[in-house]
Amino acid sequence: MQDQTTPQEEHATVTGCHHTALCVHDLDEARRFYGKVLSLVEIERPPEIAKKFRSAWFLIGSSELHVIENPKFQRLDSSLAPHIAVCTSDFDAFTAQVAQRGGKFRFGPAPGPDGILRAVIEDATGNVVEITTAPLREP
Numbered sequence: 283m284q285d286q287t288t289p290q291e292e293h294a295t296v297t298g299c300h301h302t303a304l305c306v307h308d309l310d311e312a313r314r315f316y317g318k319v320l321s322l323v324e325i326e327r328p329p330e331i332a333k334k335f336r337s338a339w340f341l342i343g344s345s346e347l348h349v350i351e352n353p354k355f356q357r358l359d360s361s362l363a364p365h366i367a368v369c370t371s372d373f374d375a376f377t378a379q380v381a382q383r384g385g386k387f388r389f390g391p392a393p394g395p396d397g398i399l400r401a402v403i404e405d406a407t408g409n410v411v412e413i414t415t416a417p418l419r420e421p
Contacts, residue, residue, distance in 0.1 A: 311406045
């Protein structure tokens, strides 16, 4: 296949991640986990989307997490992927809050092999969420 890019297209780049979507078996349980355990703020979905399927949208910094109910979803049997990783303003305080709210850690809170603090938890469907002190990259 031959490259068909024009000079204008060569400078177009991805500028960020708007949202990540995860499938869950039970939306109500996912709302509890992402909203209460992880303290994410739920945002309103456009009415035309809300009518089509059960989902909840949450803010993660300037990005969004879309949690979509699919009771028949079969997650990948892997301890590391797929997963999302989130940063927090205070790792120790946040992981303590997660534990107080019922979050069960699969790893940590502890330094990973690279020395960066990490904690790994999963929602009721088995989706993996990594909490990390790794810095966000500047654009």
